[in-house]
Amino acid sequence: MDSRAHSIQDGGDKQLVQTLDSVTVMLIDGGKKSSPDTKTWDSAGKGQLIQDTDAVHEVGFTQGFIDAQHHHLGQIPATAISGNDITSSCLYVAGLAAISAGKFAPISLLLVVVILWLFRGVYSEVGCALPLNGGAYNILLNTTTKLIAAIAACLTLLSYVATAVVSASEAVYYANLLASEINPLWATVVLLGFFCILNLVGISESSVVATLIFFIHCTTLIILIVLCFIEAFRTNWQILIDNWDVPPQISVPRDIFNGFCLGLLGVSGFETSANFIEEQKPGVFPKTLRNMWFAVAFFNPLISLLSLALIPIHEMPQYSVVLLSEMGRRASGRWLEVLISVDAALVLSGAVLTGYVGVGGLMRRMALDRLLPRFLLNQNPWRKTNHWIIIFFFVTTSSLYLFVSLSGGTDNVSTLSGVYTVSFLSVMALFGVGNLLLKYKRADLKRPTQTFWGFAVIAIVGVTSALVGNIMYDVSVLAYFSVYFGATLVVVGIMMFRTRILRIVYQAASRIPGFESCMGDTLREEILKLQSAQVAFFTRRGKLSVINKAILYIRDNEVADKIKIIHCYENVDDIPKKMVQNWETMDRCYPKISIDLVLVHGKFSPGLVDYVSTKHNIPKNFMFLTCPDDQFPNNIAEFGGVRLITH
Numbered sequence: 001m002d003s004r005a006h007s008i009q010d011g012g013d014k015q016l017v018q019t020l021d022s023v024t025v026m027l028i029d030g031g032k033k034s035s036p037d038t039k040t041w042d043s044a045g046k047g048q049l050i051q052d053t054d055a056v057h058e059v060g061f062t063q064g065f066i067d068a069q070h071h072h073l074g075q076i077p078a079t080a081i082s083g084n085d086i087t088s089s090c091l092y093v094a095g096l097a098a099i100s101a102g103k104f105a106p107i108s109l110l111l112v113v114v115i116l117w118l119f120r121g122v123y124s125e126v127g128c129a130l131p132l133n134g135g136a137y138n139i140l141l142n143t144t145t146k147l148i149a150a151i152a153a154c155l156t157l158l159s160y161v162a163t164a165v166v167s168a169s170e171a172v173y174y175a176n177l178l179a180s181e182i183n184p185l186w187a188t189v190v191l192l193g194f195f196c197i198l199n200l201v202g203i204s205e206s207s208v209v210a211t212l213i214f215f216i217h218c219t220t221l222i223i224l225i226v227l228c229f230i231e232a233f234r235t236n237w238q239i240l241i242d243n244w245d246v247p248p249q250i251s252v253p254r255d256i257f258n259g260f261c262l263g264l265l266g267v268s269g270f271e272t273s274a275n276f277i278e279e280q281k282p283g284v285f286p287k288t289l290r291n292m293w294f295a296v297a298f299f300n301p302l303i304s305l306l307s308l309a310l311i312p313i314h315e316m317p318q319y320s321v322v323l324l325s326e327m328g329r330r331a332s333g334r335w336l337e338v339l340i341s342v343d344a345a346l347v348l349s350g351a352v353l354t355g356y357v358g359v360g361g362l363m364r365r366m367a368l369d370r371l372l373p374r375f376l377l378n379q380n381p382w383r384k385t386n387h388w389i390i391i392f393f394f395v396t397t398s399s400l401y402l403f404v405s406l407s408g409g410t411d412n413v414s415t416l417s418g419v420y421t422v423s424f425l426s427v428m429a430l431f432g433v434g435n436l437l438l439k440y441k442r443a444d445l446k447r448p449t450q451t452f453w454g455f456a457v458i459a460i461v462g463v464t465s466a467l468v469g470n471i472m473y474d475v476s477v478l479a480y481f482s483v484y485f486g487a488t489l490v491v492v493g494i495m496m497f498r499t500r501i502l503r504i505v506y507q508a509a510s511r512i513p514g515f516e517s518c519m520g521d522t523l524r525e526e527i528l529k530l531q532s533a534q535v536a537f538f539t540r541r542g543k544l545s546v547i548n549k550a551i552l553y554i555r556d557n558e559v560a561d562k563i564k565i566i567h568c569y570e571n572v573d574d575i576p577k578k579m580v581q582n583w584e585t586m587d588r589c590y591p592k593i594s595i596d597l598v599l600v601h602g603k604f605s606p607g608l609v610d611y612v613s614t615k616h617n618i619p620k621n622f623m624f625l626t627c628p629d630d631q632f633p634n635n636i637a638e639f640g641g642v643r644l645i646t647h
Contacts, residue, residue, distance in 0.1 A: 047587040047595040049580065052615065072281040077207035078273065079291040080214035081357050084350030085163070085269025086292050087217055087299060091344050092170075093266030094304045095320035100473075101259025102249050102313055108259025109266070109301040111462075113293075116267050118459035119428065120293045121451030122435045124286045127274055129438060129447035130644075131285065131637040133361035135274040136427050139434030141369070142644045143441050146557040150496055152430045153366055154488040155423045156275070157359060162420035162484075163268060164355035164397045165404075168192050171348035174341045177322070185405055189398045191349060196394035199356045202383045203279055206353055213350040220343040221299055224328055224336065225306065231331040232309040240309040261469030264462075266300055268424055271431065272354050276361040278637065286449065303327075356393060363389045368621040368641060370559070371492050418477030419484050425467040432460035442644060444629040445636070499530045499559045536564040536618045538604065538625040538642075542579035546646060547586050550624060553645045555593065558622065562594045566612060568604040575599065606638040613640075 073081075097105035126139045134141065135156060141149035172187045198206050232240065248255050273280075273288045280288070307316075307323055310330045319326040324344070328336035364386055367376040380387045404416065435456045438445070471478060494501065506523050509515045535558055537550040547565060554563055565583055569575050583597040598616070602608045613620050620640040627644050628636070636644065 047583070047597065049583070050596060050598045051601075052598060052612075053601045054611075054615070073203070073207055073276075073279050073284065074281055075284050075287045075291070077211050078276075078280045078284050079288045080211040080350075081207055081276070081354055082269045082272040082288060083214050083292055083295060084210055084217065084347055085167075085272060085354040086267060087214070087221070087269075087295050088167070088344075088347040088351050089266030089268060089296070090221065090299050090303050091324055091348070092321065093263055093300060094307050095316065095323035096262040096265070097259040097304055098307060098313065098316045098323070099320055100249075100262050101255045103243050103246055103308060104248070104252065104256045105259050105263075105308070106301045106305045108256050109263045109304050111256070111260045112263040112266065113297045113301065115264065115459060115462040116270065116293055116296055118451075118455045118462070119267075119270065119432070120289045121449070122432055122456050122459055123270070123274060123289055124449050125447055125451050126431070126435050126438060127277055127285045127289075128449055129442065129445050129636070131277050131635065132365070132641060133275055133278045134365040135271055135358075135362065136431040136434060137362060137365065138274070139438060140430065143434055143437035146369070146371075146496070150366075150371055150492050151489070152427065152434075153362060153371065154485060154492055155427045155430070156271075156362055158484055158488050159268075159420055159423040159427055160355045160359040160362075161393075161397055161400065162416045162423065164192065164352050164359075164393070165401045166416050166420060167348045167351035167355070168397070169401065169405075171345045171352070173321075174325075174345040174348065177325075177341050178338065178345075185402070188401055188405075191352065192394055192398045192401070195349070195352050195356050196390055198353065199360065199390045200380070200383065200385055200387055202385055203276070203357060203360075206357065210350055210353055213346050213353075217343055217347040217350070218295070220339060221303070224324065224331070224340060225299075225302060227331040227336060228306040228310060228327055232306065235309075237309055239312060240305075243308045243313050246313050257465075257469060258473070261466045261473065263300070264425065264466040265421055265470075267296060267428075268420070269351070269354055271424075271427060272358040274431075275358040278361070355397075356390065359393050360386060360389050363392075365621075365641075366492075368619065371495050373495065415477070415480045418474060419481045421470050422467065422477060422481040423485065425463055425470065428463045429460055429467065432456055432463065436460075442627045445627055445644070446630045446632055499527060502527050502530070530559055531561045533558075533560045533622070534562045534564060534616070534618050535560045535622040535624065536566050536598075536612065536616070537645075538566050538568070538609075538623065540567070540604075540626070542567060542576040542582055544578075544582040544585065546626060547582060548589075549646050550626075551586060551590060551593065551595070554624070555590070560622070561592065562596070564596045564598050564616060564618065566598045566600060568600045568602055568608060570601075570603055606634060606640070609639050609642060 093109070094105070097108050101108045130138055130142055132138050134153070137149050137153040137156060140152050168188045168191045169184070171191060172182065172184050175187065176182045176184050195206075198209060250258075270289070270292055273285060273292070277285050303324065307327055310327050311319065311323075316323070322341075325337045325340045328340040363372060363376060366372045367374055367389075376388045376392065377386060378388055379385060400416075435451070436453070439450075439453060439456075502523065506520070506527065509523075510520060535554055537547070537554070539547060539550075542565075551563060554560060565586075567575065567579060579599075580597065583595065587595040598612075600608065600612060602611075609620065609623065612618070613623065620642055623639075623642045624645045625642055626646045636642070
């Protein structure tokens with residue numbers, strides 16, 4: 001063992017230095033870190049000052065490894081994965097809007113296009129600033145507390161579960177129209193299972209299927225539009241003229257608003273691209289948003305207008321579910337009706353795939369952040385996919401579908417549509433709020449595109465009004481939503497607060513005779529094990545106020561009794577003079593947390609962060625830093641999940 005003495009000047013004091021391998025450990029004032037045997041809940045031991053000089057030699061190799069990790073999706077497959085969900089909306093949104101808004105349905109859907117254009121800017125700014133999986137969860141995690149981010153994650157998970165179940169059941173419904181011998185119950189489970197297997201194979205292979213479905217769907221819709229135009233001109237638009245003479249159902253503003261509320265449900269899938277942004281090539285994410293917006297802006301209002309040109313308003317309710325198929329039959333006969341039904345079954349199946357892909361990215365991120373069990377991160381050796389996440393999603397969706405179907409039939413399945421409505425619109429609103437927080441708290445963070453403050457506010461108001469409108473339309477959905485959301489929140493809450501829960505259990509059970517000898521030691525060791533997790537905070541200037549703010553954030557949001565304050569330097573003279581003094585102060589102020597100061601010789605970069613993560617055994621999701629300015633040379637995504645926690 002190589003051992004030699006050094007000294008560091010900090011206000012004239014000298015410190016004893018011990019070098020173990022290439023890591024220099026300086027024991028300040030003769031203090032020693034408490035051993036695991038003497039560690040208690042209320043005292044984590046004294047911190048250490050560590051000088052790491054290996055980084056400057058190891059970073060180059062590490063950076064090359066980072067650059068080769070991901071298989072990225074291009075613009076077309078990435079658009080297709082999300083686009084199948086959002087473009088399938090025309091199958092039901094035109095009927096819903098026509099029933100609620102009457103002849104003003106196209107106007108309502110044009111308002112939806114405007115709101116979606118505003119959200120296109122919101123999502124683009126957030127995705128370019130923080131291109132990490134997680135969607136609303138990701139932006140709120142980097143701008144607010146972990147608890148608020150967890151609530152957004154629960155809403156998103158609930159939205160995906162409801163979307164997958166409803167889309168699968170509707171896809172089978174269309175298939176059943178063509179082949180009545182199909183058993184809808186088990187066919188839906190088989191469909192969910194098919195996409196489970198497809199996702200186990202991998203996202204690249206899934207994207208091929210998604211692209212094929214997307215191409216077929218768009219081609220079918222264009223054929224329908226052309227033939228409907230021909231039929232409308234053949235009849236001199238007489239049905240549209242007659243429909244326009246029908247008086248408003250309530251009033252013009254109220255009809256338009258009602259149609260807008262239901263029409264906004266037709267943008268489901270727009271948020272999905274943000275949940276697998278890490279699997280997309282650089283610059284692809286904004287293009288997927290643009291492509292989806294164009295698809296909605298073109299198809300939804302136009303199909304709504306053509307439906308009014310082919311079907312009288314008073315007949316709309318009986319065709320609300322199969323409106324496009326009926327349009328096809330009236331425009332060109334049975335063959336087009338069959339084609340639309342086949343296409344509907346395919347694209348709604350594609351929406352199930354969207355759910356799998358979106359929930360995969362989100363749950364993987366949540367597991368990394370310890371909001372879900374870590375075993376979900378296990379990858380199968382064959383295809384390198386997170387098989388437990390995929391299987392869990394299949395088991396959840398299929399069992400939920402069987403439960404609601406067997407307990408109440410199609411009526412209970414339809415309640416999941418209400419659950420989806422509340423959760424999806426809530427996620428959209430929270431994403432807008434996250435954008436405002438990004439502008440306020442992370443104003444200096446580099447991003448190529450920014451949306452105007454006012455646009456973000458209008459987008460939030462628009463989607464919130466639609467949320468309120470849908471709840472007022474059917475208040476009973478709140479009861480179902482509360483049950484499903486509560487169950488999801490309980491699972492995530494147990495993971496988030498499991499240490500506190502175990503401590504309460506231990507303190508309550510310790511009064512039971514014989515508990516200590518039976519289970520006391522095991523439970524206490526488990527609590528100490530959970531608390532012994534390490535986190536890291538990168539500081540550039542070592543300011544006392546900034547370090548204190550970071551420690552307070554970590555204490556309130558993470559379960560960890562050891563924090564490493566890390567400062568990267570290229571020259572010894574660049575180390576702030578009060579760095580050690582400020583660290584000592586913080587280490588004394590927080591006796592329940594062991595705070596180390598690690599001086600790393602090297603330039604701060606993604607490769608260095610990866611080196612520190614490996615060397616000190618700290619996952620990147622538990623490494624934090626202050627918000628960099630717009631001159632920072634790297635994108636935050638290059639650091640693999642490092643979290644922004646302070647201004």
